[in-house]
Amino acid sequence: TGGYGTRDTSFAEFPPAAQWVGIVFMCLAAWPFVRFIQLGRGDARGLIRDSQIRAFMVIILTVSGAIAASLLIMATGPHLYLLMRSDYRTGTGERQTAALPDGSRVILDTDSAIAVAYDGNERRIELLRGRAWFDVKHDDARPFRVAAQGGVTQDVGTAFAVERGDDGVDVGVSAGVVRISAPEGRGEDITLKARERGRERCGAIGQAPV
Numbered sequence: 001t002g003g004y005g006t007r008d009t010s011f012a013e014f015p016p017a018a019q020w021v022g023i024v025f026m027c028l029a030a031w032p033f034v035r036f037i038q039l040g041r042g043d044a045r046g047l048i049r050d051s052q053i054r055a056f057m058v059i060i061l062t063v064s065g066a067i068a069a070s071l072l073i074m075a076t077g078p079h080l081y082l083l084m085r086s087d088y089r090t091g092t093g094e095r096q097t098a099a100l101p102d103g104s105r106v107i108l109d110t111d112s113a114i115a116v117a118y119d120g121n122e123r124r125i126e127l128l129r130g131r132a133w134f135d136v137k138h139d140d141a142r143p144f145r146v147a148a149q150g151g152v153t154q155d156v157g158t159a160f161a162v163e164r165g166d167d168g169v170d171v172g173v174s175a176g177v178v179r180i181s182a183p184e185g186r187g188e189d190i191t192l193k194a195r196e197r198g199r200e201r202c203g204a205i206g207q208a209p210v
Contacts, residue, residue, distance in 0.1 A: 090111060108130070
């Protein structure tokens with residue numbers, strides 16, 4: 001990522017499931033040592049020798065570690081991917097206003113994230129999650145494009161909002177004009193003017209009620 005606005009991540013930002021997995025893993029890792037102390041005190045009544053104790057501990061640690069690691073990957077995988085990809089992001093209940101490198105402005109809604117990729121030919125934003133509003137500094141030589149779930153919204157000198165949901169993408173224009181392209185070139189582009197809305201559902205794009 002470009003590193004324009006990343007910030008440190010605290011343990012509290014991870015999903016509750018991931019936090020519980022970490023706690024369970026620590027408990028599983030500690031249990032064999034507790035068992036070892038019990039066996040050393042004679043609770044096993046002499047039936048388990050030292051070599052058996054060591055083998056037992058290795059098996060328990062290996063199995064519990066593998067289970068905990070698998071659960072941790074499943075619980076945190078999408079979240080870690082988002083953290084690595086995003087240049088700007090907000091947590092639940094948080095909003096952020098940021099100046100982009102070209103002088104454009106973005107307002108991130110709660111629980112939202114974007115990745116920024118600027119080069120000599122275009123200014124490209126990927127909406128990774130949630131909703132973002134853009135006040136764009138127009139540049140004919142470098143189009144400003146926002147990608148979300150395969151669809152692309154391009155500025156034609158404007159201010160607009162893009163929201164990524166589970167069932168598709170919604171675009172609202174507050175000033176100027178934007179052009180929306182369907183994912184993978186499916187369907188025709190549409191142009192939206194101020195106070196108009198558009199939406200993408202299952203690869204199809206069209207105007208939406210205001």
